[in-house]
Amino acid sequence: MLSMSTPALMKPSRSAASSGTLLDFRKVAMQFPNGTVALSGIDLTVNRGEFVTVVGPSGCGKSTLLRIASGLETASEGTAEVDTKRIGYVFQDATLLPWRTVQDNVELLAELGGVKPKERQAKAKEAIDLVGLGGFEKNLPRQLSGGMKMRTSLARSLTLEPELFLFDEPFGALDEITRERLNDELLRLFVEKQFAGLFITHSVSEAVYLSTKVVVMSGRPGSIVGTFDVPFPMPRDPDIRFTAEFAELVGEVSHALREGHS
Amino acid sequence: MSVSTRPEVTSSATADSQRQSARVTRLYSRRSTLWWPPLVVFVILLGVAYLVALYYDKVVQLPYLIPYPHLVLKEFYGDPFFTPLLYADLLNTTQVALTGLACAIVIGVGWATLMSLAKWIERSLYPYAVILQCIPILALVPLIGSLFGYEFLSRVIVATIIAIFPMVSNTLFGLQSVDQSQRELFELQGAGKITTLTKLRFPAAMPSIFLGLRNAAGLSVIGAIVGDLFFQRGTPGLGVLIQVSTARLNGPGTFAAIIVASLLGIAVFLFFGWLARVVVGKWYDFG
Numbered sequence: 001m002l003s004m005s006t007p008a009l010m011k012p013s014r015s016a017a018s019s020g021t022l023l024d025f026r027k028v029a030m031q032f033p034n035g036t037v038a039l040s041g042i043d044l045t046v047n048r049g050e051f052v053t054v055v056g057p058s059g060c061g062k063s064t065l066l067r068i069a070s071g072l073e074t075a076s077e078g079t080a081e082v083d084t085k086r087i088g089y090v091f092q093d094a095t096l097l098p099w100r101t102v103q104d105n106v107e108l109l110a111e112l113g114g115v116k117p118k119e120r121q122a123k124a125k126e127a128i129d130l131v132g133l134g135g136f137e138k139n140l141p142r143q144l145s146g147g148m149k150m151r152t153s154l155a156r157s158l159t160l161e162p163e164l165f166l167f168d169e170p171f172g173a174l175d176e177i178t179r180e181r182l183n184d185e186l187l188r189l190f191v192e193k194q195f196a197g198l199f200i201t202h203s204v205s206e207a208v209y210l211s212t213k214v215v216v217m218s219g220r221p222g223s224i225v226g227t228f229d230v231p232f233p234m235p236r237d238p239d240i241r242f243t244a245e246f247a248e249l250v251g252e253v254s255h256a257l258r259e260g261h262s
Numbered sequence: 263m264s265v266s267t268r269p270e271v272t273s274s275a276t277a278d279s280q281r282q283s284a285r286v287t288r289l290y291s292r293r294s295t296l297w298w299p300p301l302v303v304f305v306i307l308l309g310v311a312y313l314v315a316l317y318y319d320k321v322v323q324l325p326y327l328i329p330y331p332h333l334v335l336k337e338f339y340g341d342p343f344f345t346p347l348l349y350a351d352l353l354n355t356t357q358v359a360l361t362g363l364a365c366a367i368v369i370g371v372g373w374a375t376l377m378s379l380a381k382w383i384e385r386s387l388y389p390y391a392v393i394l395q396c397i398p399i400l401a402l403v404p405l406i407g408s409l410f411g412y413e414f415l416s417r418v419i420v421a422t423i424i425a426i427f428p429m430v431s432n433t434l435f436g437l438q439s440v441d442q443s444q445r446e447l448f449e450l451q452g453a454g455k456i457t458t459l460t461k462l463r464f465p466a467a468m469p470s471i472f473l474g475l476r477n478a479a480g481l482s483v484i485g486a487i488v489g490d491l492f493f494q495r496g497t498p499g500l501g502v503l504i505q506v507s508t509a510r511l512n513g514p515g516t517f518a519a520i521i522v523a524s525l526l527g528i529a530v531f532l533f534f535g536w537l538a539r540v541v542v543g544k545w546y547d548f549g
Contacts, residue, residue, distance in 0.1 A: 072450065091446075095443045097466075098545040099465050099466075099545045109451055111461075140544060140545050141545075142545060
């Protein structure tokens with residue numbers, strides 16, 4: 001099996017598994033050595049079948065939240081439990097290795113996890129087809145558009161068959177059209193692969209469209225100022241974005257953002 | 263995969279390839295306009311050389327100081343005594359330079375890799391790379407001679423010392439310039455230091471290493487000739503040939519040897535530039 005390194009402070013707790021909770025943050029706070037308080041009193045859970053999106057102004061510590069969840073950082077206070085070793089992490093940029101082809105880039109994580117060549121080639125092939133990059137296996141990243149790079153990055157994480165998928169503003173640098181298309185792709189993957197998602201963004205409509213739950217953060221120090229359940233069913237109709245209910249929820253979330261910000 | 267996404271994928275790919283072919287044509291047209299200006303300059307310089315040679319021949323009456331270009335050219339193919347000597351010495355200098363370069367690569371890359379492993383190692387060792395760079399090498403050459411003799415070994419040591427700094431600094435810079443999120447990607451997979459080094463840091467450092475290599479190659483030729491000037495014993499190289507020709511008032515020989523030395527420097531520079539393009543040019547633009 002592909003193995004993730006389990007960071008010291010995140011020993012999986014089997015008790016949480018029974019309730020279907022994959023990520024459980026309690027009173028998490030983060031103070032950096034230089035004294036900056038990035039997060040304070042964060043309570044957040046992500047259950048199986050949930051797609052949770054965190055929106056907040058830049059610099060509110062939402063990326064730090066994700067870094068703690070992945071184990072790249074350790075919370076300075078509180079408990080951060082993650083009940084799976086299969087975590088996918090998609091960075092802000094595609095972080096592809098420019099000297100590797102699409103195929104070799106997608107194989108990378110499995111390769112680092114010690115998966116045999118035959119097996120990881122098959123996994124990569126499947127993931128590449130899943131994100132619609134079939135036929136581009138031999139291309140180098142420089143020959144790809146921004147959207148295709150992001151698809152490659154997604155495919156790379158998919159080879160881990162993640163139970164928990166962490167996204168750090170992955171589509172922030174893309175144009176509106178590509179972004180909407182990738183949002184649809186992501187939703188399709190979510191329904192098909194049934195991972196739980198924790199998605200960071202600063203776009204309110206993207207947050208509402210993608211998720212089952214929207215968490216609103218405010219900055220300095222980062223804390224949660226509101227949580228909204230998104231009632232729209234999955235799989236989601238792209239046209240839902242043009243309904244009154246959708247606009248209303250976007251309005252509510254935006255309102256909470258503004259309140260928290262002032 | 264839904265069919266609807268394919269047009270985006272393919273259309274952006276064709277756009278990319280179009281952009282690429284546009285760039286290629288631009289490059290070619292730029293090249294075709296590039297070859298003749300240097301040629302014009304060369305012809306002008308040749309004319310000036312003839313005028314100066316004429317002046318030294320007829321007015322100063324010391325023709326061996328600045329010889330006529332065609333006499334210099336003749337040294338490359340038609341002097342029964344000098345021509346074989348020229349190529350034998352070129353071979354010797356090339357051997358010294360390449361051996362020195364090989365040592366500089368091995369030691370330099372090893373040194374930089376060691377420093378990249380931990381901050382404290384870097385802090386301990388980097389000052390010495392700078393010090394090595396600051397030592398006026400000419401001041402050191404006589405000492406190297408008395409310690410290691412006046413032959414091949416000493417010549418190689420001089421070439422190595424002169425060529426090593428760009429290898430160390432460029433390799434270190436390359437190894438450290440890896441994107442933070444790429445490093446974290448490896449960290450998340452639990453990749454160890456060695457795996458990260460071989461699969462991420464080294465490949466990422468290749469363009470930088472090759473730039474260092476190109477500079478080091480040019481410097482190794484300089485080192486080989488400097489060593490030669492000081493160490494007269496052992497198998498002589500171009501440095502000795504230049505000195506001897508000057509001493510014997512062999513103007514054409516002196517110039518021929520200088521030109522061959524320059525061509526050697528240019529050749530290694532071009533060779534490693536070409537090698538860099540072959541090895542990493544697929545994914546990296548050297549500009």
